[in-house]
Amino acid sequence: SSKAITDLQKLMSEIEDISCNNEWCHIKGKVPLNTSKDYASEVSSYTKGLGIFMVKPCGYQITKDGYSDNIRMNEKDKLLFMFQKSMSLK
Numbered sequence: 086s087s088k089a090i091t092d093l094q095k096l097m098s099e100i101e102d103i104s105c106n107n108e109w110c111h112i113k114g115k116v117p118l119n120t121s122k123d124y125a126s127e128v129s130s131y132t133k134g135l136g137i138f139m140v141k142p143c144g145y146q147i148t149k150d151g152y153s154d155n156i157r158m159n160e161k162d163k164l165l166f167m168f169q170k171s172m173s174l175k
Contacts, residue, residue: 086103086105086110086112088131089110089112089128089136090103090112092124092127093112093114093116096116096117096120096121096124097116097117097120098114098115098116098117098121099114099115099116100112100113100114101113101114101115102114115143116140118140121138121140124138125137125138125139
């Protein structure tokens, strides 16, 4: 469950509720489509087919500019991107 929570935070989700028992965790929240479109296959892979990522439409919200184009950056590129973003805020 901690991997899923970390992943969902990276995907810019809003986690609303987490309930776990000895075998399963159910995480409820909102996640942008543009950051999560490949996440179901990732969940299936790291849980060896036992995990399920389900989504249903819940409306339209604008996400932060530039994020969807930079999801798969390596660590060096992420640092450069964050630096450039911070400089543009000044």
